[in-house]
Amino acid sequence: MSVQDSAFRGFANPVDPSPAELRAWAYEPDSVPLHTMPKDWDLLVSGDRLITTLFDLAMDRSCPARRFALHCLYIYAADGIRTKFQAHPKRRLRKLVEQAERQGDEQMAIWAHNTRMLQARPELFDYRDWCEGGLVRQARRLG
Structure with a gap:
């Protein structure tokens, strides 16, 4: 049995999961609600x-x-933009946005659009939308 075949058993440190743990959890999210x-x-x-x-x-x-x-x-984008890229590199966010525009589906295209809109107009920030999941629950393009 390979590591991929075994069930996800939890995080060694849930406050600081590894990329592999996060990926494994994401495909079995009910294993750790x-x-x-x-x-x-x-x-x-x-x-x-x-x-x-x-x-x-x-x-x-x-x-x-x-x-x-x-x-x-959405949290990552808002955090980077609102801190004027002190929290996260501008280049990394730009690359993610460009990749979402090129290869993503409609949900990813909306995220990319909204990220560009927030960068152009920081007053569009609303905590509920960006940090509490509002833009995921009710997907819409900011204007």
Whole structure:
């Protein structure tokens, strides 16, 4: 039995999961329900170390935790833009946005559009939309 064939058994440290653990959980999210995770877990994992993994998960239409990954992308984008890229590199966010525009489906295209809109007009930031999942639950293009 390979490592991929075995069931996900949890995080060694849920506050600081590895990319492999996050990916494994994302394909078996019921193995460790979100409500059992540390408070603000979405904010904790939405950093530079895991953003590539989260992006890949959000791009995968078959990923059971895709909405969670997309939610984390909104947090990451808002955090970078609102801190004038002190929190996250501008270049990394730009590359993710460009890749979402080129290869993503409608949900990813909306995320890319909204990220560009927030960068152009920071007053569009609304905590509920960007950090509490509003733009994932009710997908819409900001104007």
